[in-house]
């Protein structure tokens with residue numbers, strides 16, 4: 370594994386700030402001491418110099434980690450905070466040293482593919498049982514699920530995140546964790562509902578209410594159903610007609626509908642069902658995600674201090690700093706510990722794609738279910754395994770050149786690398802298959818104006834106006 374020739378995945382980018390100043394931004398490189406204990410992460414330039422002067426060697430490529438020679442150190446490890454923004458398809462990870470964002474990643478889950486694989490397996494099993502076989506007793510309702518059971522596609526989300534928390538804790542000194550636990554603060558919302566507190570009370574409360582309404586009304590105008598438009602918080606019964614400022618009296622409307630409705634109630638406007646729908650609070654299942662709680666319990670079990678935040682606060686922190694919406698920047702903005710001025714040392718996150726470790730199916734079938742080939746017992750051929758990341762240097766022929774990527778192995782000495790058949794003699798192993806593929810997330814344009822303008826002092830002025838029954 371130790372290899373110090375290539376720095377291939379230390380991708381740096383030069384960002385020109387609005388002031389014309391050019392800066393290099395890149396994920397920090399993790400450093401281990403001679404006994405594989407984490408040291409202070411360093412800038413890639415320092416890591417490159419250490420590799421060139423043979424003070425260190427490459428320990429691991431993803432995430433890029435170097436190991437120092439005996440007696441060499443980059444300084445004792447400072448306690449870092451790992452922040453997590455769990456999503457259904459992609460999870461953002463951000464590693465902060467105080468107010469400095471050192472390292473970021475986006476982890477893509479494969480929940481849908483797990484579900485599809487299980488559905489296929491179920492169909493095959495059902496078919497097998499429908500064929501002419503002896504009588505079998507039904508055994509579909511004799512099983513129980515343990516408390517806290519999650520579907521495999523959801524459990525996988527928790528497991529992969531814990532894999533990465535454990536992995537990062539090996540390469541960096543992580544002292545505390547932050548996790549976005551809920552989309553919006555139900556307690557805060559309910560208090561507001563009970564006490565009838567106006568939603569404008571405090572900027573943060575406004576964000577919680579908006580997140581709640583966006584979720585409840587599916588991000589569309591309640592009246593015309595238009596999407597991807599600036600939506601306004603709208604009083605179903607206008608305040609001029611005695612409507613309250615409770616969340617149950619709010620819906621979302623586009624500017625046009627809001628204006629057309631005027632001082633009418635929703636029923637008068639021709640939408641009596643809106644009024645009925647607004648009375649029903651959002652189901653707990655939609656507001657509180659079982660997977661996020663399972664992750665929270667798993668994170669707590671690590672013994673580290675876990676801070677939790679709401680989606681409303683994340684959005685508030687991110688827009689206040691004028692940062693664009695990406696999964697990793699959302700992660701950096703999770704929780705109350707987010708610094709007022711986040712200083713970004715990286716402009717591009719490591720993209721981690723969960724791809725699994727292959728199938729146990731030994732007999733592969735064609736589209737009609739007929740067996741067409743059988744897999745060999747061993748997974749490894751010529752020292753390589755499907756999923757290994759390799760570099761191919763092909764001197765001649767139609768594939769001449771250098772190719773890097775995940776390889777698919779065969780029993781014969783020819784591998785498939787990105788659709789090209791390449792002989793194993795040209796391959797060199799870069800990274801052993803570990804169930805993930807790696808790349809880089811789309812880069813951030815920091816030189817340009819952020820796509821989101823910083824929020825206005827009052828929510829009402831920023832396209833999120835309320836109809837006050839005018």
Ligand SMILES: [Zn+2]
Pocket residue numbers: 590591592593594595622623624625626627
């Ligand atoms: Zn509308």
